[in-house]
Amino acid sequence: MTNMNLDRAALRPAIAVSQLSKRVADATGELTILHEVDFAVQAGETLAIVGASGSGKSTLLGILAGLDTPSDGTVALEGVDIFKLDEDGRAVFRQNNLGFVFQSFQLLAHLTALENVMLPLELRGFTHANAQARAEAMLARVGLSSRLGHYPKYLSGGEQQRVALARAFVTEPPLLLADEPTGSLDAATGAAVVELMFALNRERGSTLVLVTHDLNIAARCGRTLTMAAGRLRQEP
Ligand SMILES: Nc1ncnc2c1ncn2[C@@H]1O[C@H](COP(=O)(O)OP(=O)(O)OP(=O)(O)O)[C@@H](O)[C@H]1O
Numbered sequence: 001m002t003n004m005n006l007d008r009a010a011l012r013p014a015i016a017v018s019q020l021s022k023r024v025a026d027a028t029g030e031l032t033i034l035h036e037v038d039f040a041v042q043a044g045e046t047l048a049i050v051g052a053s054g055s056g057k058s059t060l061l062g063i064l065a066g067l068d069t070p071s072d073g074t075v076a077l078e079g080v081d082i083f084k085l086d087e088d089g090r091a092v093f094r095q096n097n098l099g100f101v102f103q104s105f106q107l108l109a110h111l112t113a114l115e116n117v118m119l120p121l122e123l124r125g126f127t128h129a130n131a132q133a134r135a136e137a138m139l140a141r142v143g144l145s146s147r148l149g150h151y152p153k154y155l156s157g158g159e160q161q162r163v164a165l166a167r168a169f170v171t172e173p174p175l176l177l178a179d180e181p182t183g184s185l186d187a188a189t190g191a192a193v194v195e196l197m198f199a200l201n202r203e204r205g206s207t208l209v210l211v212t213h214d215l216n217i218a219a220r221c222g223r224t225l226t227m228a229a230g231r232l233r234q235e236p
Pocket of ligand 1: 055060
């Protein structure tokens with residue numbers, strides 16, 4: 001078996017952020033949320049982004065996800081300068097390359113667990129039968145075979161987050177971004193979800209970037225970047 005992580009890493013970094021700044025207008029004029037942030041992540045790496053509340057972590061992750069735009073600087077994901085794409089191009093790139101897990105799960109309330117996980121596959125043109133088979137296999141992988149027909153409100157927080165993980169991973173994206181994925185869970189459930197994320201990362205060779213306040217989770221990642229007042233401090 002070839003080592004996909006090394007093969008990918010040999011080609012280019014999975015993420016290359018250069019001189020990234022974000023400024024927004026506020027009541028007193030202009031506020032700089034991110035100051036000339038630079039970093040790169042190799043394919044297959046696990047990276048934690050930590051830092052005090054308000055230091056800019058979610059803003060940075062939102063820009064990596066192409067959900068927010070930078071004021072200056074570039075973001076290359078899998079070698080593609082995503083802000084050179086127009087909005088439609090970015091949406092397609094996102095659909096094909098990114099999985100995103102949020103603190104608040106963000107499952108669609110009117111869809112069952114199975115339908116939530118099928119959705120990204122159907123958006124990518126999979127037939128209903130194919131999407132269903134893949135989604136069922138993914139939900140089995142996260143231990144939820146007995147919950148396929150449940151709507152989110154009838155699932156526990158940990159179960160909802162496992163559905164969200166299944167949805168993020170089902171398309172096998174090379175890049176997974178997670179913003180406080182355990183923030184709404186108790187410690188034991190959060191630990192189980194994190195274990196699952198790392199297991200999927202190892203199995204798929206995907207790159208994992210996760211924002212967390214939990215230093216135990218950060219310690220499990222290969223590398224940690226610390227944000228302070230919109231600037232990045234790289235750990236040795
Ligand atoms: N659109 C905006 N307009 C004005 N201020 C903003 C905007 N977006 C973010 N901010 C401010 O930028 C700073 C960084 O916010 P961000 O959510 O990125 O921080 P964070 O490190 O993720 O915080 P937390 O850990 O509390 O989630 C905060 O002070 C926030 O209030």
